[in-house]
Amino acid sequence: MASNLPTVVIVGRPNVGKSTLFNRLVGKKLALVDDQPGVTRDRRLGEASLLGLDFQAVDTAGWEDEDVKTLSGRMRQQTMAALDGADAALFVIDARAGLSPLDEEIANWLREQEVPVIVVANKAEGRAGEGGIYESYALGLGDPVPLSAEHGEGVADLFDALRPHIEFKQPEKDEPFDPDSEEDEPLGPLKLAIVGRPNAGKSTLINRLLGEDRLLTGPEAGVTRDSIAVDWEWTDPRDGETREIKLIDTAGMRKRAKVVEKLEKLSVADARRAVDFAEVVVLLLDATQGLEHQDLKIAAMAVEEGRALMIAINKWDIAENASSLFNGIKEALGEGLAQVKGLPVFAVSAITGKGLDPMLGAAFELRETWSKRVPTAALNRWFDDAMLNNPPPAPKGKRIKLRYITQAATRPPRFVVFGTRLEMLPKSYERYLVNGIRKTFALEGVPVRVNLRSPKNPYDANKGGGGKYSGQS
Template structure:
């Protein structure tokens, strides 16, 4: 199974009923008597195409001695340690109890993401009192009926990011980092690659356009596998006339699309030109992580002025990715080269950032309180919750009411908040608003 889900809650809130619903069999005993489940039970669960392991747990009890209840609690704690995500159930017909509040406080301290589930919501009157669940500090409650199978589509949406996360992490473990070296002709890209790998692997020379094909080289830096790809120089489109150069440029743009981190090499003698900024913008639009390498730095006289000029240009032209690392070096002599790869690995790590759903929604509550969403059709837009659907680059879904469209300015406000509060400079961040109708309105499922 790709990830593990633990079902947790006080006795008799419907954990075993949900467990049976997810595994498609009546594996767990279900009865109105509280405390039927004592050991944790595991099963292979499925919602549509989504497959995962689910753990049914004993009802949480406030017991820490050697009693049966305390031993049951320890079984539940073991399930918590094993899980990638927790479903905390409470009985929506009864409402929030003091025990629910106590264990919600306990779960908030955990590093494992928590999804709050309001079970037994098959009747509309149960939906009316969901507001009190916000006091638990676990985000929006998901209305669900484990007995009747209502709300499973919404549960699918909330669990899907964890499948993608596990698949990406497993796939990335043994795979080399895809690192592309791009820039204008004669910026020193091939010289830089040769110096990095310690051999004259690529043809270099003073003539512009020596490299025509994208050349991939397997390399290793401090135990990390790297796939270095040198590319042909990219000039302004208006200057590209010959068919061969057009093919070379198209190949370079394809490499950027397949890369994970892109090093943009610029000539310090020429400094930033419009073509460099166009290339940088293209890298960001493709969702790649970016590092700027300022080559031929040993020939620069007023180093402070040139460096400030480059940083100002980046700040003005790429406001969507603040903090792009700038490394000054000489590919010919190797001076400053030791700074490049640590920056590449750091930005690659940021590009792979994962933020847990519970942590993300606690942050979202503060952002909404600080600056509420705008009005639409006379009513304020309601943001329900937020979840990260993928990394590489960090991409988030923002679930909201369907009354209106969230302005681009508000999305930028949230992106800037994520970048600042979670320390994620230099990488693209994407937020996709999603709207959906309440499945329980007008009796529709």
């Protein structure tokens, strides 16, 4: 899905503050920032606003003078590709360090492009940046904009410089959404996160879906560091309909004991936030390695966050003993993730494209299930039958009374059971209710939450009054 906002690309050599500026413009810490150069490797997009001027900001990898076959060289190619179709470029230099030969090389390349370029002299707070500001005039790209991306100084000057290039492309403002207009917020583009251990082929899979080398890939483990979101339109081969998807690539998640570098810890935390943002999570397994304990931990995390989860076994084109591998993984998932029944499992290949369309079709269906609302009348008819077939126990002769059930929310489906003495209800009976809801109302493959709530007793809080207990699956 193409954005209707003008596009502004941030370029520059490593460690001049591009990601800090990106975060400042989008108003969130979306890009990882660290003193170590080369943190950003893929293009990252975010909706930015600068004093009412709206645009899509693009953070890029630091420009390095390396052979295209190296990781740094492939990163530079991603930066060059980002400028295609852009409305303006912000060329960031380090005012405190002054100009370098690499700055001059980038400036020479930018002068050959048709995109308007604004030189941003970052880290210009105080007098230490004055020399770099004066030096930047020699780049031949016009007056520099002194700025401190970290402290927010100079944004008004940046607004003045950027405004002539993108003001005419400002979109019409949408009417504000009325939260009372519908019971549930309408479904938009499918937010689909691809997660897994390093080198499972996550970025390669997304590039295959997009039909271009949009994300940086390579044999090196841990190439992806940021969680990268890409808007995309997929044509469903079943009906020819075009469906919008926001694909989210994430950093590989290794065992906690192996995550020792500060940067990798930031990357894993970023991947966890991506899971929280997603609607459907695809756990990508490596067919050459099978299902490992770390995979189950990643899956459990997605379920705990309430996301709809599906499994894709990648590198199927080179899998050995494919049938036994597939059945073994399904059996292990059933044992290791007993709290979620009926997880969809797909055999795919990011290289050949095998199984990707069925996987995407199932992802949309899974989101529908995840967003399902069960009619209250049907829910309580099932509830009465469930208690008739298996009445709640009476521990120590005290009767547990379950009165009625209602669905409190969707995404994931959440239900509230009202009754008395619910603090005495065994966990096994909660699982009985959860499994019954899942089976009866076709909620396989998604987390189901059940909260237990007792009526408030204003006279004695110790007699079951005001208690709130929860069970989930």
